[in-house]
Amino acid sequence: MKILFLTPYPAGEAPSQRFRFEQYFPALQERGIAYTERSFLDLATWRILYKPGHQAAKIWGIVKGFGRRVKHMLEVPGHDYVFIHREITPIGPPIFEWVVAKLLGKKIIYDFDDAIWMALTSKHNQMAAVVKWHSKVASICRWSYKVSCGNDFLCDYARQFNPRVVLNPTTIDTVNLHNRTNPQTSEKVVLGWTGTHSNMVYLASLLPVLRRLEEKYDFTFRVISNQDPQLDLKSFDYVPWQKATEIADLVQFNAGVMPLEEKISPLSLGKCGFKALQYMSLGIPAVASPVGVNTKIVTNNVDGFLCETEDDWYQALARLIEDAELRRRLGANAQRTVRERYSVLSNTENFIRLFSAADAGLPQVATNSAAVPATAHQ
Template sequence: MEKRKILFVCPYPFDEAPSQRFRFEQYLSILQKHGYLYRFAPFLNLKAWNILYKSGNSIQKLLWLKISFLKRLVLLCQLRPYHYIFIHREASPIGPPVFEWIIHFIWRKKIIYDFDDAIWLEDPNEKGSWKARIKWKSKVRSICKWSYKVSCGNEYLGEFARKFNNYVIINPTTINTDYHKEMVVSKPNKIVIGWTGTHSTMQYLTPLLAILDKLSEEYDFELRVISNQKPDYDVNYMHFIPWRKLTEIKDLNQLDIGIMPLTDDIWSQGKCGFKLLQYMAIKKPIVASPVGVNKKIIDESQAGFSAESKEEWEKALSELLTDHALRNQLGKNGENYVKNNYSVQSNQETFLRLFSELA
């Protein structure tokens, strides 16, 4: 029997972007074990990825964008062997869905469309800008219509996709608990409140600084920020750690409390709560804004506290800063919940169902 072939069409190089790593890259070995062959086709190569989101280098950026579009055109001539075309977010970051249209209408290939954010909405940071216009957000609706199946990170995203496609699978962003787990590390002599994420989500941390300033007058703690860019503010209790793949688990294990503040808007409703899952997988208690799937995760896991108001944030953090036994118990609750509900192992059958034939 001929092995089924999957082409993964995605924005970023392999093993570089969290959305790709935790949505499908960590399942590639499982696909191989089940008899699938695959090819990885990112829009950006590593050189382009390393300069595109940094300031300056405008000429080089334009050159790499041209090269990336040319590679996509070449790819369109190489689709014949593939049974499924798995598209994560989009085939190209700007412009209309030309590649997806050709894949569906010319090649008649089965598209599996995957996304883990409300990518049909304008990013609040870019609203009304030229960046928002060239991203062509309306294409998400079209790609959903043309897809064989749609893979969504949570129910909110799934509700949107079901308006355009009858075959929507809620495929949560998951943790590889064999790799992402508690480990013994050397720690500071103070409690560490931690936040991890990319520079694009750092805006959610800023409103919390006034609360942390107040708490720092009473408690001796450290705010540890793990990100690809340093925050544009500096406070005496903050310690910045550049995100590195090789040390990410060690760095996370140095935290005592994990936080995930969000604004309550339609963009944040699409978030998949991944920061919380990272903290919980390594037995860290959590405090988070009860927005979107965050509320479900906190309520079901009993791994921490929801906090909306300044008073709720202050109360939750104060309790965790002073109660070691509580931190341990909530941490154990979170670890068990992730293993049973948001691990690669627990979600394996759901992921494989994306590539099964419709009845």
């Protein structure tokens, strides 16, 4: 068997790719399954993509990406499956996906871990909103052999267009990567958040809570990200995200926060809880909003806390600051939750079955017409 992975970003660079499928590549090799990974963006464009300026280089990188995709189409016939993460091209209609499914007759495994069909973009990407063509997600779902989704909300959307939908959670490699434990012995407690700049909007709801905590406790609120949010807090500390040190930096958290608000963005329901999983895998209690998949990942007062109101957040974080034994107990339970339900080891067979015809849990799909369905441009 041969699988062609068509990805947005260079191999080993983007968290969504690393934690949804790239970390299963050794399992494919062990089973004698050959694979090839091809990205839309080259490494040079990826490195400047989220930096201000460089507009000419970014545009040229996109143009080159389309040229790369034309070459990649020549590789498709030599593979049994084509695994598409999010989309083959970041802008425009799903022409390449149609070519793969209809002209070349290949089985598509379509994978996504966000509500990418929603026409919402951050203020950093206003230009992209015009040409994203969000409605293509529905078409790609229809043309796919199977659809792999990161949570139930995403699965429910995909099932409108294709009955062969697999819940494939974002998982943690507890053997080779997230394999440390915070002993919870530090004298000064570190509360932390990690994520990209586009999700920093959710931190605003925590600022009043953190300021209240600062009046009573001496602690550090640390943000690990690709941009400095420059929060107006005396407890604030910023650590630039680096792939080489991400685990060593994360394991210094004594508790990790994951605030979400559906009223800020409906995209919250599509989140796959990865922040919480990262914290929990390292023995760090997760304190999260009860939104979307968070309510399935975190069990309140067992392996973390689910907090809805400002007072909920204050009480939970205050308890964790004060009580090291509570942090250890919740952290140990959190690691068990990840190992049993959200680890690479626990999900490997589920992932491998994506590339199997003998999956009794999924219905068969009728052969589609080769005509290109109309797709609204959003």
